[in-house]
Amino acid sequence: MTTIERKPPLGKKVQLMATCLCDAFYDDAAIATVQVLEHLGLTVEFPEAQTCCGQPAFNAGDWNASRRVVRHLLRTFKSELPVVVPSSSCAAMVFHGALLAFEHERDLPEVEQLARRTWELADFLVNGLGVTSWPGRFDGAIAFHRSCHTRGTRSAEAAATLMRSIPGVTLVEFGEAEQCCGFGGTFSVTFPHISEAMGRLKLQHLRAAQPQFLVGVDTSCLMHLSGLAEKEGRPVQHRHVAQVLRDALKNGGLLAA
Amino acid sequence: MKTQPIDQFACTLPPEKRQSVYNGTKATHEKRTKLLAGDFADPDRLRQLAGEVKQHVIENLDTLLPQVEERLTAGGAQVHWAADAAAARRHVLAILQRRGATRLVKAKTMVSEEIELAPFLEAHGIECLETDLGEFIVQIDHDHPSHIVRPIIHKNRREIATSFEKNGLGAYNDAPEVITRRAREFMRKKYLAADAGMTGANFVVAESGRLVVVTNEGNSRFSLAAPKCHIALVGIEKLLPRDRDLALFLNLLARSATAQQLTVYTEFIRGPRAAGQPDGPEEMHVIFVDNGRTDVLAGECREILRCIRCGACMNVCPVYRQVSGHAYRSVYPGPVGAVLSPLLAGEDFLEKADLPKASSLCGACNEVCPVNIPIPDLLLRLRDKGKRAGAASPGLPPMGPWALLASQPVVWKAALIGGRLLDYIPPGLIPVPAMHAWAASRTLPKWRGGVFRKWLRQREKRKTETGERKA
């Protein structure tokens, strides 16, 4: 993936892009993200006007509509601060997708400015801040699904590094780990049968590894997989990686109430 | 439920076909990955390097093509240029007719599929025999290849044994050795009787005019050595600048395509039989085919012309594995086909504009591509192109209203609160087709719109209160 060179984060303040899925369904993943960042002594600013990253329209091929949303994003996050996103997919929309969609636009430099300071959460913690181990305790066997948008980035390795370092965590291996879960945004509703078949295959591999938790860096993949599992009547326990980090702090008595 | 054509195709695919495709692709992909990682310290760097070399090639065709013509001609071959499929077919026919040839043996070439050569030659009274075992089975079955390297990946050996029996190639026997032996016996006679042989080329080296053909069955060697006339059908993008580049490309191609360190046969061809050589064709023709490639070069998806047709992208593709190659309604299936087929369709672009959508954009194809083609980016560009050209998109909700919502924070926040309704209405009653498609196989999590923002606000309030108390 062609990505833009990131500026190392300076200072103690970041902006949070919570993503539309956290806004609508996964509030606790967003809360956990705030708590994790604050635990590291950072001040988290949440620009109230934020909505979505523009990816649904971008992937659907409606780049005009997508640019409209990205321009709103540019206005909302106008600053010099690092932008932290608890999603590899939305982060990649900013530092990769938007660059494609704005290739021939006059405001490309503004998109590049935002791209240079946008980070997926785990990547930010490990490669931005230099945090390589995580304190506290989290008891459980975790199957870590490497979302497809972590390809070509350092996010998956970063998340795995952090989780592996938590006392009590074991990461379990499972088959065809490099394969997509079948979500793919609008793909999941325009190709529902293929999407479902892909998801079932993923669930089959995951279940064979018998983890206690399915963990990911994207709520979208988790929503798809857990939704399939629940519909089958065999729900899976799932967590966003931020929730694992936050719960580890909690269990270790490290989280200020 | 309105869904995309390829999704509908998936529903009609017999389970045993899906299983054949899945088993075959998965095994090759896994072997490929292990082999590359075992043999090279940094296989990704090799893929990037090969991508840079091919990018150089496609950006310098204007100087490399004249160079290769000059080298080939100096080596005794005759070079022909075909702007489109019809011109390519005419060149082949003219060469054959001039020699009075009526029997052609053919090794595997995707370009010949692309220009629909076989039916054309048959119509002109020329027997055109596929000698690659897979292609031969496709031919006797009146089927189509479903994979660019393994044309019959969708068939199992029982089906093959049945079609051998039907075509008079012995009583039913599905032992692979028996099938292969029977095909070989049948073909040996054909090679010896053939008037001309056809191959493709995996690479043509500009500096030397060397044609390189890799196979595993030895059929290309027979096809070009037994008959008196050799015709090579080659896409104009197949060039490599220098002989030394072959080291990189042969290493990558065999591993990527068939998970081998080297294919069983690698032919280097420098021209027809030279004086003093005991054997070989007395005439050699190289037909360079454009057929839409220069238009691709002029557009925004030109990186696809780096492709060396290894098939690794289809082997790893989760969609291809579910639907098989026939779902793509094209000579080139899978991720590469989803880009190339709509582009090569020219004026019929809209008929193939759904292909780039048949992807979750997972990026696995880019990760395995030996020439590092950014396939997901190209799929996205083509979706944008399709939208601008007014392509239909069944099942897709319009993005305009959504964009409006997502650029108006006040409306957005109201919608977050209002979305709670979703928890109370059964998905089947929500008048949004996308919702039905989702809910058919998955549940939706409980709506928690606005909860995170409320948490932030309450915290803020608590902070100010404690701050005030302290002060």
Ligand code: SF4
């Ligand atoms: S696009 Fe890449 S991976 Fe796919 S066939 Fe071509 S060279 Fe191979």
